[in-house]
Amino acid sequence: xxxxxxxxxYIVATPIGNLSDLSPHAxxxxxxxxxxxxxxxxxxxxxxxxxGVRKPMxxxxxxxxxxxxxxxxxxxxxxxxxxxSDAGTPLISxxxxxxxxxxxxxxxxxxxxxxxxxAIAALTLAGLPTxxxxxxxxxxxxxxxxxxxxxxxxxxxxxxxLYESGPRLAAALAALRDGLGSRDAAxxxxxxxxxxxxxxxxxxxxxxxxADAAPPKGEIVLVIGPPGEAAPAAEADVDAALEEAMTRLSxxxxxxxxxxxxxxxxxxxxxxxxxxx
Numbered sequence: 001x002x003x004x005x006x007x008x009x010y011i012v013a014t015p016i017g018n019l020s021d022l023s024p025h026a027x028x029x030x031x032x033x034x035x036x037x038x039x040x041x042x043x044x045x046x047x048x049x050x051x052g053v054r055k056p057m058x059x060x061x062x063x064x065x066x067x068x069x070x071x072x073x074x075x076x077x078x079x080x081x082x083x084x085s086d087a088g089t090p091l092i093s094x095x096x097x098x099x100x101x102x103x104x105x106x107x108x109x110x111x112x113x114x115x116x117x118x119a120i121a122a123l124t125l126a127g128l129p130t131x132x133x134x135x136x137x138x139x140x141x142x143x144x145x146x147x148x149x150x151x152x153x154x155x156x157x158x159x160x161x162l163y164e165s166g167p168r169l170a171a172a173l174a175a176l177r178d179g180l181g182s183r184d185a186a187x188x189x190x191x192x193x194x195x196x197x198x199x200x201x202x203x204x205x206x207x208x209x210x211a212d213a214a215p216p217k218g219e220i221v222l223v224i225g226p227p228g229e230a231a232p233a234a235e236a237d238v239d240a241a242l243e244e245a246m247t248r249l250s251x252x253x254x255x256x257x258x259x260x261x262x263x264x265x266x267x268x269x270x271x272x273x274x275x276x277x
Contacts, residue, residue, distance in 0.1 A: 008103075014084050022050070023115050025113050037084070061095070069099055088115075088117050136165060139164070144170075146175050159225055172216070182204040183225045184225040185200070186198055187210070195220070241261065255269040
């Protein structure tokens with residue numbers, strides 16, 4: 001039997017597929033918790049059965065979070081409350097951050113038990129740049145809002161990571177192709193499960209592959225590579241930008257502004273500003 005845990009909030013990452021991915025630390029915390037806040041008690045019950053424990057569970061999800069949060073916070077004063085999602089790290093595309101925020105405001109001790117995260121696991125499988133990435137969660141379901149969301153990140157020089165469902169995959173890929181162009185991408189699903197699959201290719205190719213296919217099953221993560229290098233600014237464009245900036249600023253400050261805007265070396269732009277002046 002595990003030793004009791006000190007009161008507080010414990011954010012526990014759980015497996016995204018293979019139950020053996022549950023860390024010994026996570027198993028110890030779940031075994032020692034007084035109460036577990038869960039997304040779906042049926043899913044968490046299977047995990048608890050895997051480690052041979054039974055614990056009180058209370059639902060905490062999008063539909064009841066605002067109502068049950070105050071009671072959970074009050075219980076943390078003298079109980080160890082663990083927070084889990086159905087799979088992966090809590091707070092990633094779920095309402096857990098508000099629980100953390102309010103617990104901290106109430107002076108509750110907060111602990112995290114690190115572990116699996118589908119977004120990071122998919123990034124490691126995609127073979128796309130990992131030095132900079134942006135997690136976008138789920139795209140909006142409606143076409144107009146989805147296109148707007150994609151346009152907002154089109155110029156971000158980083159790999160993009162999104163969650164998607166099987167029935168919406170084809171529409172999402174078509175919208176990403178239309179909004180981002182034919183970038184390299186990956187469709188990753190069923191991570192760490194028996195039928196794990198990573199399909200890579202251009203957004204054009206992936207959109208065509210899934211356009212008429214039956215919706216794939218399982219949890220899906222999309223990873224899209226960053227945009228290609230922008231074409232260097234033409235000399236005429238640099239001159240025009242400098243001439244406009246120098247109506248408001250000194251040559252040095254105008255050069256600094258234009259260099260930052262166009263992504264050019266400041267020294268070269270300053271030399272051009274002096275020549276124009």
